[in-house]
Amino acid sequence: MSELKIVPMEVAHLAGVLEVEKQSFNDPWTEEIFHHEVTNNPFAYYVVALQGEEVVAYCGTWIVFEDCQITNVAVHPANRGQKIGDALMRHVIAHCQSNEVDRISLEVRVSNEVAQNLYRKYGFQDGGIRKNYYTDGPTTEDALVMWVELT
Ligand SMILES: CC(C)(COP(=O)(O)OP(=O)(O)OC[C@H]1O[C@@H](n2cnc3c(N)ncnc32)[C@H](O)[C@@H]1OP(=O)(O)O)[C@@H](O)C(=O)NCCC(=O)NCCS
Known part of the structure; x- marks a missing residue:
């Protein structure tokens, strides 16, 4: 298996990113959203994980001064x-x-729980609950806010 590389997301990666996205979420982001993030959002820092030329994963963030929000992984x-x-x-x-x-x-x-385990492994703590944050399923679901202080 080829070595994993993590590089900034580019427009050329979007077909692979959309495949990961569709396989991962009920309410996948569209190509237009990713395209905007990559080309037009000065606060966005998005990366892909490549195995060879293949996009196998991605992570998106918005960084505004000292605050980073992970939009998706x-x-x-x-x-x-x-x-x-x-x-x-x-x-x-x-x-x-x-x-x-x-x-x-x-x-x-x-x-x-799988994603929460991943975040906890990197020091993220539980913050508050945002009630009925996810509205894409047959019923709504709450979001747990998690955060980590980098010192
Ligand atoms: C969450 C996700 C990104 C984890 O990616 P992954 O590459 O499979 O995870 P890794 O192999 O790097 O594992 C990292 C940690 O995640 C947690 N984890 C991963 N798979 C797990 C599982 N099946 N059960 C419980 N915890 C798990 C563990 O803490 C693990 O660390 P450990 O192996 O030392 O215990 C992946 O499951 C995913 O894409 N899920 C669907 C999309 C999603 O839910 N994204 C998060 C939105 S907020």
């Missing part, structure tokens, strides 16, 4: 459990540390 189902989520989190945290970011936060479904 997803690994293609065929590539899960191979420490790719770990590699993305380490990359994003290192990027934040070298850009004077003090704090990273995110929202995650209260039922998504």
